[in-house]
Amino acid sequence: MPTYRYKAYSSSGASVSGSLEAESERMAMQQLKGKGLLPRELLESGGIDQGSSSFSFRRGVSAEDLSLFTRRLATLVASSVPLFEAMGSLCEQEENGPLRQALVRVKERIAEGMSLSRALAGEPKIFGESYVSMVAAGEAGGALDAVLERLADFLEEQEQVRSKVTSALSYPILMVLVGGGVMVFLLTVVIPRIVSIFEDSKAALPFITIALIKVSHFLRGWWWLLAALMIATVPLYKKAMLRDDLRLKRDELLLKLPLAGGMLQRLILSRFARVLGLLLASGVPIMRALDITGEVVVNRVYRAYLRGVMEEVAQGGSLSGSLKKSPLFPPLLVHLAGVGEKGGNLDQMLVKAGVTYEREFSARLTRLMGLMEPLLVLAMGLAVGIVVLAVLLPIFELNQLIK
Structure with a gap:
């Protein structure tokens, strides 16, 4: 049975890492979710490079598109628009592509009760660790709009x-x-x-x-x-x-x-x-x-x-x-x-x-x-x-x- 190394976020938003045994990558994902963890990176032991995994820090969208999304989200948050509504509005504005598909999944996670940072962490190819950590800090400090502007x-x-x-x-x-x-x-x-x-x-x-x-x-x-x-x-x-x-x-x-x-x-x-x-x-x-x-x-x-x-x-x-x-x-x-x-x-x-x-x-x-x-x-x-x-x-x- 293969062993997988993982990095994930706990329910409190803390970053955790470790390893587990599973029959497949999908089973490993299910085990992590069963423990209340949100995986951001999963790599089979013996893998050579993080880039070979489906969970990596490579963005699937351009920095220009990501900055535009972030600016729009900051404006909506500063206007006291609820996150679920804000994400729905942003989904409608985006053309069909990797970013829109990711935002739809983020919106679904927010509807399930997740915080914005944890919801974004589920899309590591688009929202890197630095992005998610800053959003989490903004949520904790009550200054999410200012953090998003920065x-x-x-x-x-x-x-x-x-x-x-x-x-x-x-x-x-x-x-x-x-x-x-x-x-x-x-x-x-x-x-x-x-x-x-x-x-x-x-x-x-x-x-x-x-x-x-x-x-x-x-x-x-x-x-x-x-x-x-x-x-x-x-x-x-x-x-x-x-x-x-x-x-x-x-x-x-x-x-x-x-x-x-x-x-x-x-x-x-x-x-x-x-x-x-x-x-x-x-x-x-x-x-x-x-x-x-x-x-x-x-x-x-x-x-x-x-x-x-x-x-x-x-x-x-x-x-x-x-x-x-x-x-x-x-x-x-x-x-x-x-x-x-x-x-x-x-x-x-x-x-x-x-x-x-x-x-x-x-x-x-x-x-x-x-x-x-x-x-x-x-x-x-x-x-x-x-x-x-x-x-x-x-x-x-x-x-x-x-x-």
Whole structure:
């Protein structure tokens, strides 16, 4: 009989985890419900990755749709509309899709007497742990509308960052694809036709022309091997990333990349500070907030350091003192955290730090894209120039021989 590991919410809203034996995933779900638990993650022992389970933290809807739903719900809650009616109204406004289907199920759970946070926890693919925990804290503190407003603001800002990155990368990617396509066309179609003239002349060819001919022959003769390698790269990479040690190595390498490493670090710091600040502002206890933030931060190098931070804070240490011991957390973040701890406004200082790092990331991204665009144009011009030179040099030499 297989064993399943689970994470669930108790009737009081507390997060619990453990394992149980069941004949199937469905039977395991029934056992958990029989114990009064609402599962948010269920994984058969021996499974390699949480993503292979049907219960994961991956959202099934876009951040834009989720932020819009959250904003509408906050407005209805602030207007004292009962939750059941509010959810019914939101279901009617949504188009048929994953979010609408999830909201229908949430509405049914609320009708059965569940709180909003527990009802949302039943849809872990859409409402992540941080989302549910903040809603639960808002319910407990009687400030659900304010918490939902902060959540909507955060989701909108994260969507803006994502859109900015996507927009910035779209032009360079397009340039690389177009430039690569042009070069492949020249090397596999145009060059072979021109080269046949040079080969018939039996004249000595320049080195650059010989090199280009060899590249052309290789591409025409072994294109299938290159295509197979490119296709196989994706599944091989996914399989390799199932190993924790390789994922850690990858994340370490990403942080050490020139230019991109510093930008990635600022993006991680921004997300860490803003999520932690938002959780604390919503009334989530600091240990629980650190645990959730560790799940939100996807870089495993930072996750490892955050586990150490959690241990020190659990033993009575300060957050700023714990962060100071790691080189991954810069002095500005440590200083603002210390000021917040002394002034009793740690959540505000963390959000301020997150905003600062987000602005630094945006500024660096703008500068990098401004530098990349002319460099890509130059690289494409250089590549085409080499091809043209490799073709023209033998032509000039042939003309000299004829004269």
